[in-house]
Amino acid sequence: MEKANFSEWYNDVIERAELSDKRYPIKGMNVWRPYGLKVIQRIDDLIREEMERTGHDEARFPLLIPKTEFAKEGEHIKGFDSEVYWVTHGGLNKLDVPMLLRPTSETAMYPMFSLWIRSHTDLPLKIFQIVNVFRYETKMTKSFIRVREIHFFEAHTAHRDLEDAEAQIKEDLEILRRFATKLCIPYLVLKRPDWDKFAGAYYTLGIETLMPDGKTMQLGSIHQYQTNFSVPYEIKYEDEHGEHRYAHQTTYGMSERLLGAVIGVHGDEKGIVFPPAIAPYQIVIVPILVKDKQEMVMAEAKQLRDKLLGRGYRVHLDDRDMRPGAKYYDWELKGVPLRIELGPRDIADRKVVVVRRDTGKKAFVKRGVLWLHIQENLKGIERSLLKKAEERIFTGITEIGTIEEGKGKTGILKMHWCGAEECAREVEVGLEFTILGTPYAEQRDHGRCIHCRKKTDTVVFAAKTY
Amino acid sequence: MEKANFSEWYNDVIERAELSDKRYPIKGMNVWRPYGLKVIQRIDDLIREEMERTGHDEARFPLLIPKTEFAKEGEHIKGFDSEVYWVTHGGLNKLDVPMLLRPTSETAMYPMFSLWIRSHTDLPLKIFQIVNVFRYETKMTKSFIRVREIHFFEAHTAHRDLEDAEAQIKEDLEILRRFATKLCIPYLVLKRPDWDKFAGAYYTLGIETLMPDGKTMQLGSIHQYQTNFSVPYEIKYEDEHGEHRYAHQTTYGMSERLLGAVIGVHGDEKGIVFPPAIAPYQIVIVPILVKDKQEMVMAEAKQLRDKLLGRGYRVHLDDRDMRPGAKYYDWELKGVPLRIELGPRDIADRKVVVVRRDTGKKAFVKRGVLWLHIQENLKGIERSLLKKAEERIFTGITEIGTIEEGKGKTGILKMHWCGAEECAREVEVGLEFTILGTPYAEQRDHGRCIHCRKKTDTVVFAAKTY
Numbered sequence: 057m058e059k060a061n062f063s064e065w066y067n068d069v070i071e072r073a074e075l076s077d078k079r080y081p082i083k084g085m086n087v088w089r090p091y092g093l094k095v096i097q098r099i100d101d102l103i104r105e106e107m108e109r110t111g112h113d114e115a116r117f118p119l120l121i122p123k124t125e126f127a128k129e130g131e132h133i134k135g136f137d138s139e140v141y142w143v144t145h146g147g148l149n150k151l152d153v154p155m156l157l158r159p160t161s162e163t164a165m166y167p168m169f170s171l172w173i174r175s176h177t178d179l180p181l182k183i184f185q186i187v188n189v190f191r192y193e194t195k196m197t198k199s200f201i202r203v204r205e206i207h208f209f210e211a212h213t214a215h216r217d218l219e220d221a222e223a224q225i226k227e228d229l230e231i232l233r234r235f236a237t238k239l240c241i242p243y244l245v246l247k248r249p250d251w252d253k254f255a256g257a258y259y260t261l262g263i264e265t266l267m268p269d270g271k272t273m274q275l276g277s278i279h280q281y282q283t284n285f286s287v288p289y290e291i292k293y294e295d296e297h298g299e300h301r302y303a304h305q306t307t308y309g310m311s312e313r314l315l316g317a318v319i320g321v322h323g324d325e326k327g328i329v330f331p332p333a334i335a336p337y338q339i340v341i342v343p344i345l346v347k348d349k350q351e352m353v354m355a356e357a358k359q360l361r362d363k364l365l366g367r368g369y370r371v372h373l374d375d376r377d378m379r380p381g382a383k384y385y386d387w388e389l390k391g392v393p394l395r396i397e398l399g400p401r402d403i404a405d406r407k408v409v410v411v412r413r414d415t416g417k418k419a420f421v422k423r424g425v426l427w428l429h430i431q432e433n434l435k436g437i438e439r440s441l442l443k444k445a446e447e448r449i450f451t452g453i454t455e456i457g458t459i460e461e462g463k464g465k466t467g468i469l470k471m472h473w474c475g476a477e478e479c480a481r482e483v484e485v486g487l488e489f490t491i492l493g494t495p496y497a498e499q500r501d502h503g504r505c506i507h508c509r510k511k512t513d514t515v516v517f518a519a520k521t522y
Numbered sequence: 523m524e525k526a527n528f529s530e531w532y533n534d535v536i537e538r539a540e541l542s543d544k545r546y547p548i549k550g551m552n553v554w555r556p557y558g559l560k561v562i563q564r565i566d567d568l569i570r571e572e573m574e575r576t577g578h579d580e581a582r583f584p585l586l587i588p589k590t591e592f593a594k595e596g597e598h599i600k601g602f603d604s605e606v607y608w609v610t611h612g613g614l615n616k617l618d619v620p621m622l623l624r625p626t627s628e629t630a631m632y633p634m635f636s637l638w639i640r641s642h643t644d645l646p647l648k649i650f651q652i653v654n655v656f657r658y659e660t661k662m663t664k665s666f667i668r669v670r671e672i673h674f675f676e677a678h679t680a681h682r683d684l685e686d687a688e689a690q691i692k693e694d695l696e697i698l699r700r701f702a703t704k705l706c707i708p709y710l711v712l713k714r715p716d717w718d719k720f721a722g723a724y725y726t727l728g729i730e731t732l733m734p735d736g737k738t739m740q741l742g743s744i745h746q747y748q749t750n751f752s753v754p755y756e757i758k759y760e761d762e763h764g765e766h767r768y769a770h771q772t773t774y775g776m777s778e779r780l781l782g783a784v785i786g787v788h789g790d791e792k793g794i795v796f797p798p799a800i801a802p803y804q805i806v807i808v809p810i811l812v813k814d815k816q817e818m819v820m821a822e823a824k825q826l827r828d829k830l831l832g833r834g835y836r837v838h839l840d841d842r843d844m845r846p847g848a849k850y851y852d853w854e855l856k857g858v859p860l861r862i863e864l865g866p867r868d869i870a871d872r873k874v875v876v877v878r879r880d881t882g883k884k885a886f887v888k889r890g891v892l893w894l895h896i897q898e899n900l901k902g903i904e905r906s907l908l909k910k911a912e913e914r915i916f917t918g919i920t921e922i923g924t925i926e927e928g929k930g931k932t933g934i935l936k937m938h939w940c941g942a943e944e945c946a947r948e949v950e951v952g953l954e955f956t957i958l959g960t961p962y963a964e965q966r967d968h969g970r971c972i973h974c975r976k977k978t979d980t981v982v983f984a985a986k987t988y
Contacts, residue, residue: 079637080630081591082621085584087634090649093582116559118551118671119585119623119654120607125547141586142611143623146658147604155548157585157609164546168553171545183556188585192612205584 135255276310344399601721810865
């Protein structure tokens with residue numbers, strides 16, 4: 057399967073690598089198979105590390121939200137009520153108040169925040185959870201990218217004022233930078249236009265990456281709420297002077313799309329390439345079992361595995377009764393970063409063969425320098441995956457001066473924009489692209505609006521999107 | 523709060539120790555607060571260790587089950603349809619096929635098992651998941667013990683024949699033994715009478731412990747299904763001779779009641795006592811900050827914390843601006859197994875004070891033998907918690923010869939029973955106790971049925987239950 061037809065390639069590797077099974081009898085609700093679950097759990101672990109480092113506490117809120125709580129923030133319910141699942145019956149009884157499956161947890165968490173926050177000493181409150189959320193998708197579903205039951209990370213914070221809440225968003229971006237480096241995923245942070253912000257937000261930052269088919273995919277988002285939720289949910293604190301003030305709030309969310317991006321961005325014609333930080337196995341050992349020497353080779357292979365485990369690597373010894381070539385094929389498909397081949401000749405020569413998944417390069421490595429070689433090559437894979445992906449995303453950005461210039465272009469388009477919704481809509485209609493937003497880290501850059509030709513310092517990005 | 527009034531004591535410590543918040547606006551759906559979530563995650567980790575050791579793979583199946591799949595096994599749906607939540611609408615549309623929130627996952631998993639299992643080489647299939655399940659409880663709810671959203675572990679296995687499936691149940695009991703030892707929870711494994719087995723099971727083993735109020739609580743269960751599910755779900759394999767056979771299946775489930783049991787069984791008038799294996803912090807360090815020496819003491823305390831962390835312990839240094847006594851009180855409530863007090867005098871004398879949560883015993887320990895002291899005392903706490911709990915459960919069993927004899931008794935009653943439902947019902951009505959079942963590891967023990975006086979070798983247990 058060539059990667060040229062990205063969509064087919066993507067579905068095919070997910071199925072053959074046994075990450076997810078979409079044959080479950082509800083469309084868009086897929087089964088996490090053991091290998092796929094291991095990857096997303098590694099991603100969760102990385103998130104937990106970052107959350108702990110930045111003083112967030114993990115909690116877990118109920119799945120169901122009563123309609124009465126959901127309805128408290130008017131914009132929020134308007135944005136979501138056509139895409140939530142409703143629970144209307146418990147057993148044989150109709151419920152007095154219908155409940156919905158959380159599409160996100162603002163309206164589950166904030167009634168509790170209102171109870172927990174009393175004084176300025178309770179702030180900042182920084183809570184996160186990793187749970188599944190539910191959206192009644194009507195578009196075509198796609199594993200990890202557009203599903204109806206979504207593995208989801210969401211951090212919710214409450215602060216004494218806007219300044220502290222803005223500092224939180226800076227911290228979120230630092231978390232993103234460290235985290236995305238481990239996933240080797242380049243991204244753009246774009247402030248969504250007002251008409252496309254999250255339901256109830258003051259402003260929304262979208263985190264976008266570029267997929268191989270030239271479409272951008274939103275991996276997550278960061279929202280500044282100001283007091284939009286704290287007012288209806290009565291999240292108030294008493295300050296040092298005895299005055300009651302509304303908390304300022306932010307959220308940060310990312311989903312299993314991260315895994316979809318990793319598969320799409322790094323994969324090749326052989327299959328998946330996992331970054332070492334999230335690979336379920338970082339190293340696979342394939343013993344070359346030659347007649348009469350099987351026991352000796354297996355004993356050496358086990359010893360090597362145990363030594364690598366002892367050094368903290370995730371290692372798998374593939375002792376299946378299959379040809380080595382079939383095993384290579386299988387683990388290449390499944391994206392294991394390093395493969396070690398070990399046969400009787402290698403053992404006699406005190407060396408092993410180490411093959412890099414990303415480049416296919418084979419190295420004959422003396423046992424004495426093996427640890428160093430592994431360490432350097434895992435780091436090397438991380439660096440090189442990120443570098444290649446960065447090159448692709450940055451060469452994927454084309455600057456255009458007129459809508460006409462953009463016609464027939466793929467990837468991400470960058471243009472000057474006056475800020476008027478009307479001009480943005482002209483771009484969207486003219487190019488069949490979506491306006492993604494303006495760079496969060498603002499650069500002053502003089503030019504003229506792509507449509508109305510007014511002078512402006514603002515640039516905006518547009519793309520075909522997932 | 524005295525433990526004499528167990529129910530009040532239980533609710534009070536859970537609230538004050540900040541394990542769970544039951545003020546969420548849906549009754550019986552509670553919020554896992556950070557400290558409580560840490561404990562259940564440690565319990566999950568122990569389960570994962572056991573599952574990995576015994577060759578089970580972790581997967582994750584969707585929350586929602588279409589009614590059509592749920593209805594395939596007749597007994598199963600009869601047993602559950604009055605206690606499931608129904609999703610009837612997606613967005614503004616009525617769904618063609620209503621879906622339910624899993625109350626357990628047989629009917630979510632088995633359509634997939636039917637696709638995954640083709641040949642005898644695919645067996646045994648051993649899959650588990652840790653997810654939340656949902657039951658529309660109508661009885662009074664109680665944190666961790668009777669809730670509507672339940673943190674749940676469920677293992678599902680498929681085997682070539684009954685013999686292999688029975689061997690799985692033996693393995694499950696071994697897992698239980700190791701696992702319960704770490705939680706310091708004694709238990710009885712009782713085969714439920716036929717009228718009380720799991721909906722769809724061939725037989726059910728209940729795992730019971732005794733709570734301080736004299737009632738037993740079911741912590742989990744193990745089911746032998748034989749082919750009761752594999753026939754309706756068409757889980758078939760081709761054997762070595764090309765014949766198609768139905769798989770034999772078992773399941774093993776345990777819930778957050780494990781945490782309820784730990785709190786109830788080990789707690790005392792000061793609060794919770796966590797076994798070291800699941801304590802979020804195994805050791806808390808309380809620095810005694812005397813004027814002019816604060817910096818020196820904090821520096822020593824940090825060094826000690828880092829050394830303990832380096833040895834793999836879960837340690838917390840409590841540097842809050844509070845009196846030491848208030849900190850002792852707080853961490854006693856929260857059940858931390860060992861407390862280390864460290865003041866300027868201790869530092870000068872090269873010693874620390876170590877206090878055991880279970881006994882309250884104080885030891886002055888020289889720094890040179892501190893590691894050994896900690897290791898031995900954490901083990902000692904585990905042993906002693908289990909021993910005390912075992913004594914309580916075994917002295918809590920009373921053997922009775924007639925129903926009359928049982929009147930006014932509390933705890934667990936043991937009696938001979940002929941096996942007839944009628945006789946069991948007489949006991950249940952006469953004593954207002956529930957028949958729990960017969961010991962799984964059968965002992966031949968001659969006697970006469972408690973009601974009809976027929977000769978029998980079977981004993982049965984009864985108790986008031988949660």
